[in-house]
Amino acid sequence: MKHVLLTGANGFVGKVLLDQLLMAGYQVSCACSTSNPTPRVGIDQVRLDIRDASACVATLERIKPTHIIHLAAISHVPTSFRHPLLTWNTNVLGSLNLLEAIKQQTPDAFVVFASSSEVYGESFQSGVALDETSPCLPINPYAASKLAAELAFEQYFKQGIRGVIARPFNHIGLGQSPDFVTASFARQIALIESGKQAPVIQVGNLEARRDFLDVRDVCAAYLQLLGLSDVQDHPRVFNIASGNARKIRDILDELVSQSTAVISVELDPKRLRPSDVPFAVGKCDRIRNVLSWEPKVPLNETLASLLADWRLRVEAEQ
Incomplete structure (x- = not known):
């Protein structure tokens, strides 16, 4: 059975994605920095602070996942201004810790990294929808940390780690913090x-x-991106966007x-x-052409x- 390690599983997106993964027949291990107050029966719950390198290694050594979806992050832009060190330590060093653990313990695992459309930053000033080849010019600490993490993933991809980078645009829905x-x-x-x-x-x-999307559509895109683990040649970066x-x-x-x-x-x-x-919209031609995904x-x-x-x-x- 395909076994997914889902980091950030207690978050807004993670809770929705867990349901979709289970419906698709995946075995799921949920990794969170704090205990889930309402744990799901039969679901492996893992306490993991991705800032702890040794804990990342120990977790992957025990679980041996075939797939990983990396959601765990400081994802609130105002928080990234107030707490830049926490943001960089979590989003960049945490990602590096996870990547090194994958390299050491599960080098054949396929990883989907949830980055952000925020990495495009100043490029949105063009006033047109951006595709994956648009320059990444971040204008806040959150976006800068996500782009740095993308670069780390790209380096590990060159070393043989398998996976893709997703850049979701604004996703909304049940359970989201009122900070958004x-x-x-x-x-x-x-x-x-x-x-x-x-x-x-x-x-x-x-x-x-x-560019607003329902969180369920974004999670469906993550699920479809996991399917690229069985594909030899595919793009590395995908916008998840509506284009509207x-x-x-x-x-x-x-x-x-x-x-x-x-x-x-x-x-x-x-x-x-x-x-x-004033304007932040993405093109979704690539994910539509490769995976036939579109928001529903x-x-x-x-x-x-x-x-x-x-x-x-x-x-x-x-």
């Missing part, structure tokens, strides 16, 4: 509806255009339209990023499920 824009909107609407917040939504830059530019204001308007509350909008300067770009979940459906989830979570807080 769509979840923040949904949470505030749920709080307003329950009377726990004044009928005013605090927002940052609403004019920026982003959506204004954040339109996302907010759609969420508000799904509420019966009368809501006004107020700019919160603290929510403005110092490195924000309509955005309004994603937003409806997100808002419904936050209503339940807010209600549970009472």
